[in-house]
Amino acid sequence: MYHVVLGVDEDEQRAESAAREIANLPGGSDEKRVTLIHVFQDNPSGASATQVASVRDAEEVLKAAGVDVSISEASGDPADAILELAEEDDADLVVVGGRKRSPAGKALFGSVTQTVILNAGRPVMVTGVPTEA
Template identity: 55%
Template sequence: MYQILAAIGTDEDRALEQAQAIADLPRNGDVSVTLFHDFADGNPEGASVHQVAAVRRAVEYLEDEGIEVGYSESSGDAAQAILDTADELDADLLCLAPRERTPAGKALFGSVTQQVILEGSRPTLVVGAGEAGE
């Protein structure tokens, strides 16, 4: 089974872009996607990954495409948590969607995306990395 880890933020449109990009990948066998969300604020309300609207939007699309979906969550250092979760799952591919960038920031990805790309050793699909306002 081909295992994809998709790090989902809070932006529903970016989450849908990630789901669409994953569904558009060639599938020669079974594909499983783990939707991961990091509660960067430590999650004081005790929310669950299942309660994040962006995650729900992605799962609806993926399930409609016949793709198996799992869930994972953490609190704290998002980049390190993504890398650790990818290792735990032995993910074949990471899917990230950086925040929109201003013209001044377009030379660099967001810090989490940049750290995952630079420190990770797994193939990474970056979705929707256009400039702010596009």
């Protein structure tokens, strides 16, 4: 069994796309375990990660595929929290979602994605959102 840590922000489409890509990784659903992590940078209402629509959507996609899913939450810097969880849980793979950028922004990944890629010390998969035909 291998363990995947998926960083989930508020974008529902990006979360669902990443979850589908994880479900489609080689091996059966019983060979994968996924921890979804949502990092709150500002949470005045005291919400939990299970109340975030994108987290629920990713969980639903993975459970429908028969993948074992757990949910984690943290506060602070998203990249640091994702990297810390991946290290603590000795994850085999970290998955983060990419996003479209302006022409100037295309030279760099988003700051969270870039930080995770550069500092993970383990494989990182970057997923995108499919463009509409």
